[in-house]
Amino acid sequence: MTDSLLQDAPASATLPEWFRSTKTAAASAFETLPMPTRRDEFWRFCNIKAFDPQDFTPARPVAREISAELVAASNGLKTSLGSFVFANDQLVARRAAPELAKAGVVWLPLSEALVSHSDLVARYFMQTDSVLGSAKFQALHGASVKEGSFLYVPKGVRLSAPLEAFHWLAGSGQAVFPHTIIVAEEDSSVTLVDWFKSAGEARNMACGVNDLHVGSGAEVRYVSVQEWCRQTVSLHTNATTVAKRGSSIHLGLHLGGAFSRSESLSRLTGAAARCDMLAATVADSAQEFDQRTLQDHRSPETYSDLLYKNTLYDQAKTTVSGLIRVEPHAHKSDAFQKVRNLILSPDAEANSLPGLEILADDVRCSHGATTGEIDAEELFYMQSRGIPARDAYRLITYGFLNEVLERFPCDTVRETLQETLRARLRSH
Amino acid sequence: MSLVIHNLHARVVGGQEILRGLNLEIEKGRIHAIMGPNGSGKSTLSKIIAGHPDYEVTSGEVLLDGTSILPLSPDARARAGLFLAFQYPVEIPGVSNANFIRAARQARLAEGEELDAVDYYGELYKEMDTLEIPRTFTARSVNEGFSGGEKKRNEVLQMAMLKPSYAILDETDSGLDIDALKIVAAGVNAQRGANVGMLVITHYQRLLDYITPDVVHVLVGGRIVRTAGPELAHELESKGYDWIREDLAESASA
Ligand SMILES: Nc1ncnc2c1ncn2[C@@H]1O[C@H](COP(=O)(O)OP(=O)(O)OP(=O)(O)O)[C@@H](O)[C@H]1O
Ligand SMILES: [Mg+2]
Numbered sequence: 001m002t003d004s005l006l007q008d009a010p011a012s013a014t015l016p017e018w019f020r021s022t023k024t025a026a027a028s029a030f031e032t033l034p035m036p037t038r039r040d041e042f043w044r045f046c047n048i049k050a051f052d053p054q055d056f057t058p059a060r061p062v063a064r065e066i067s068a069e070l071v072a073a074s075n076g077l078k079t080s081l082g083s084f085v086f087a088n089d090q091l092v093a094r095r096a097a098p099e100l101a102k103a104g105v106v107w108l109p110l111s112e113a114l115v116s117h118s119d120l121v122a123r124y125f126m127q128t129d130s131v132l133g134s135a136k137f138q139a140l141h142g143a144s145v146k147e148g149s150f151l152y153v154p155k156g157v158r159l160s161a162p163l164e165a166f167h168w169l170a171g172s173g174q175a176v177f178p179h180t181i182i183v184a185e186e187d188s189s190v191t192l193v194d195w196f197k198s199a200g201e202a203r204n205m206a207c208g209v210n211d212l213h214v215g216s217g218a219e220v221r222y223v224s225v226q227e228w229c230r231q232t233v234s235l236h237t238n239a240t241t242v243a244k245r246g247s248s249i250h251l252g253l254h255l256g257g258a259f260s261r262s263e264s265l266s267r268l269t270g271a272a273a274r275c276d277m278l279a280a281t282v283a284d285s286a287q288e289f290d291q292r293t294l295q296d297h298r299s300p301e302t303y304s305d306l307l308y309k310n311t312l313y314d315q316a317k318t319t320v321s322g323l324i325r326v327e328p329h330a331h332k333s334d335a336f337q338k339v340r341n342l343i344l345s346p347d348a349e350a351n352s353l354p355g356l357e358i359l360a361d362d363v364r365c366s367h368g369a370t371t372g373e374i375d376a377e378e379l380f381y382m383q384s385r386g387i388p389a390r391d392a393y394r395l396i397t398y399g400f401l402n403e404v405l406e407r408f409p410c411d412t413v414r415e416t417l418q419e420t421l422r423a424r425l426r427s428h
Numbered sequence: 429m430s431l432v433i434h435n436l437h438a439r440v441v442g443g444q445e446i447l448r449g450l451n452l453e454i455e456k457g458r459i460h461a462i463m464g465p466n467g468s469g470k471s472t473l474s475k476i477i478a479g480h481p482d483y484e485v486t487s488g489e490v491l492l493d494g495t496s497i498l499p500l501s502p503d504a505r506a507r508a509g510l511f512l513a514f515q516y517p518v519e520i521p522g523v524s525n526a527n528f529i530r531a532a533r534q535a536r537l538a539e540g541e542e543l544d545a546v547d548y549y550g551e552l553y554k555e556m557d558t559l560e561i562p563r564t565f566t567a568r569s570v571n572e573g574f575s576g577g578e579k580k581r582n583e584v585l586q587m588a589m590l591k592p593s594y595a596i597l598d599e600t601d602s603g604l605d606i607d608a609l610k611i612v613a614a615g616v617n618a619q620r621g622a623n624v625g626m627l628v629i630t631h632y633q634r635l636l637d638y639i640t641p642d643v644v645h646v647l648v649g650g651r652i653v654r655t656a657g658p659e660l661a662h663e664l665e666s667k668g669y670d671w672i673r674e675d676l677a678e679s680a681s682a
Contacts, residue, residue, distance in 0.1 A: 376481070381518035384478050385532035385586060386506035395531055399522030399569065406522065 026142030042133025148179030170199035244270025511592030576603030613638030
């Protein structure tokens with residue numbers, strides 16, 4: 001049975017009652033729900049058989065010396081208003097600029113927010129049902145989650161710099177359940193970067209969930225940098241809801257892991273809400289990245305724009321399944337979707353599965369997926385300047401993915417991500 | 429010291445022959461101009477010298493200061509001192525112009541040696557000012573969305589930054605307005621000197637008013653068919669190419 005994975009997760013008695021009963025319900029849902037198979041619509045092309053959640057147990061806290069090392073290695077943004085460092089779902093370091101509290105911003109580890117802001121957390125915690133296939137893993141997360149970031153930005157507060165959180169995974173056979181909640185009230189503005197990193201090479205599992213709530217006229221820019229080690233299995237579900245005139249930019253930089261599945265829902269609930277869904281993926285060796293998205297237009301004049309780019313080396317595999325759904329009353333909406341695959345090896349495999357469900361009139365919609373190789377004329381142009389072929393390949397590949405990063409409007413964050421991407425491509 | 433093209437025969441890989449016994453010698457310190465009708469093989473000649481993989485040399489030689497460059501990869505040829513300003517410069521999305529030129533400069537350094545960023549930008553800005561290229565072009569992706577004239581200026585900027593010993597400029601004047609032509613010509617003239625030989629491909633005498641060539645050649649049907657002084661360009665401007673073709677036909681039937 002599912003004992004090893006769920007057994008040592010008795011919710012602490014200090015946690016609110018609603019949270020404890022949510023956990024219990026999630027645990028039984030996890031046990032009841034079947035494991036997905038490739039025959040399921042949302043798991044086509046997916047190598048789901050490659051792992052069994054029962055191979056992992058909830059991560060144990062790391063030793064002091066190791067957590068000190070991880071804190072020291074948590075080098076992200078050059079400037080930020082606050083940061084958390086989590087190691088195996090335990091907070092090991094925190095920082096918050098005084099400006100945050102002054103403005104009424106709540107920036108707390110989830111475990112503390114559950115106690116001090118129970119009602120507020122209850123309002124936003126996992127309120128969106130899984131729609132892209134991972135109901136079972138979302139239940140697993142709900143049953144097991146104990147830590148994460150809670151960020152609440154009051155009405156009208158526009159933060160001058162980003163925040164960041166590091167989620168470290170250490171040990172072997174361990175499972176972590178990172179959680180990120182952002183609540184941006186009316187006309188507020190905030191940027192958060194999540195870094196997912198491993199302390200060493202070992203087979204571990206991460207099963208994370210984000211709840212991002214963008215209030216009317218608010219702006220949320222969220223980045224997830226997935227740098228798990230090459231043996232980690234990762235499943236991540238993101239749910240973003242955007243109220244009227246709100247705007248969400250979600251950027252995923254996917255670099256690590258053995259198998260990495262990310263589901264991203266952007267639900268545009270208010271009129272003139274907007275979301276930009278961006279992802280840049282570097283896949284090499286036998287890495288598999290499986291990305292499923294839904295642009296869910298539920299109000300008139302909403303706007304969504306998705307750009308997902310993958311570069312594939314060696315025997316790597318990527319799958320992008322992108323759905324656009326426009327509800328009957330969501331007139332005058334725009335929905336765009338572009339998937340681009342750059343194949344650098346004859347053994348790599350890129351799958352693109354677009355899907356449209358347009359139920360409204362007067363909708364502008366376009367979608368397209370392309371798969372190609374390095375352009376021979378670009379390569380020759382670079383070589384004609386003295387740049388060796390290998391460097392030219394790397395530079396062109398960088399440029400291909402950098403086009404995604406360029407869409408991210410915050411300079412300090414973008415520059416750090418560009419540096420991270422350059423470092424990732426250095427070995428190619 | 430010269431770039432020697434000796435009895436060069438070349439074709440599209442597995443296809444049609446384009447260069448048919450072409451001879452040319454570009455000495456360091458001199459400027460040669462090539463004119464010729466559309467499709468006569470001018471761009472192909474420049475790309476073959478640069479090592480474009482679409483073409484194969486079936487016989488003949490290209491010697492740079494006495495050493496054959498034909499066995500070299502395109503990047504090794506460039507590092508050996510060759511530069512080609514493209515007729516149609518290529519766009520490279522997502523790679524900034526500054527990083528691109530920087531990578532080209534870095535490629536010329538020894539293993540482990542790092543380019544000095546401050547010096548590099550200082551020099552880049554200076555050359556951009558000479559060519560009246562706005563600073564914003566450092567951050568823009570290479571040639572992407574550049575106007576025709578901006579692309580040509582960017583080619584000359586790269587030449588200035590890479591300091592080749594032999595440079596081929598393929599229709600660098602096309603797409604330039606009259607003011608830009610003067611600026612670009614001034615940029616090219618600034619690089620003129622004893623250490624560089626240039627081959628300027630053009631359709632218009634006008635460019636040669638600004639960049640005065642030492643020698644003018646006419647290329648027809650994959651061969652140099654006439655070589656003379658700058659006055660030849662004027663003659664072509666007024667008479668076109670038919671008289672040369674007729675001469676060729678006569679001498680062939682004679
Ligand atoms: N890769 C190729 N495949 C097929 N034909 C080619 C190729 N490259 C060049 N050619 C042909 O070779 C001939 C010479 O072309 P080239 O571009 O060198 O002409 P050009 O003298 O530069 O002309 P223009 O003045 O119009 O620029 C043309 O007929 C062209 O179509
Ligand atoms: Mg040409």
